[in-house]
Amino acid sequence: WYHDNLTRHAAEALLLSNGQDGSYLLRKSNEREDLYSLSVRGKDSVKHFHVEYTGTSLKFGFNEFSSLKELVMHFANQPLIGSETGTLIVLKHPYPRQVEEPSIYESVRVHTAMQTGRTESDLVPNAPSLGTKEGYLIKQGKIVKNWKTRWFTLQRNELKYFKDQTATEPIRALDLTECSAVQFDYSQERVNCFCLVFPLRTYYLCAKTGIEADEWIKILRWKLSQIRRQLEERNATLSS
Secondary structure, three states: OOOOOOOOHHHHHHHHHOOOOOOEEEEEEOOOOEEEEEEEEEEEEEEEEEEEEEOOOOEEEOOEEOOOOHHHHHHHHHEEHHHOOOOEEOEEEEOOOOOOOOHHHOOOOOOOOOOOOOOOHHHHHHOOOOOOEEEEEEEEOOOOOEEEEEEEEEEEEEEEEEEOOOOOOEEEEEEEHOEEEEOOOOOOOOOEEEEOOOOOOEEEEEOOOOOOOHHHHHHHHHHHHHHHHHHHHHHHHHHH
């Protein structure tokens, strides 16, 4: 759960979109070489705490620990105070570095919803997921099998498409929790096509380039894998 050069905003996006209350990770602080930041999700926001490495121990506030394990064990039982909000945070779920995130995330637009005047309750619906993507794709019609260019946006578990980039209301929002597969498609006369398989319909989409089609497929497949993982964890919790 040490993420080395992960930025503050990227840490917030990761924990808000994929974490849960008590999820945490450690990253380098950009302030000093001997400082690290412990980023922790508490309720619907992410708090950042300084951890100083002395060479032999870790200083955290007035506490000093001989190892990271000791620090985590301490705050798994003794809550942290989330700055001025007074939110109590317990370290419950380490956010692993080995999460299978597509390399294209490095170029995905990442920013934070921590805007002035926003309350914590505003953050969840408005915070952008790290796994976001948008762009024009050509979509095959359901009844008349013609092709039309549509503007697509991917946020959280929804893939929406609009008439164009200026439209405010989507033509349709596809719930990816109902999607069973995303794959390249070679059945159409067009190139750079892929399809999304839903119970009642398979959507056929084409990108301008093979690289762009591959990016859409990678990020959509990653979304599906995350949905399945969360479902398995929920089922395991319920069965136990």
